[in-house]
Ligand code: FES
């Protein structure tokens with residue numbers, strides 16, 4: 001049985017009718033045309049689908065809509081300030097950190113959250129924070145370097 005849900009996504013009100021067990025990731029990608037969050041494992045283990053729900057970093061693939069009702073969600077599409085990329089996004093670009101890019105959305109969202117609690121993290125802090133974000137291309141070192149740079153320049 002479907003149900004109506006109301007939430008705020010990247011500052012915009014959104015109303016979705018779906019089954020309560022539908023994942024937030026599925027709604028973001030398929031109902032709200034926000035494909036930045038990626039489907040990797042579907043098990044909460046790879047970090048490709050990471051978003052923030054009421055400020056908390058969560059895997060959207062294992063977040064059912066019944067638990068997202070009434071929340072405020074921020075996806076990678078909501079990180080930029082108008083035309084101005086978030087410092088993490090800019091640093092990832094500047095450092096050409098991504099290879100295939102599949103992991104980058106989740107990494108950008110988690111790294112942006114990290115900079116709020118730890119504005120100038122060192123490499124170890126960044127690497128530990130990103131432990132739950134897998135990168136099958138093996139470019140974690142470039143990614144970590146970019147996030148450290150974002151902390152220095154923001
Ligand atoms: S797709 Fe959600 S954690 Fe892997």
Ligand code: FES
Nearest residue numbers: 099103135136137
């Ligand atoms: S850049 Fe390809 S998975 Fe990370």
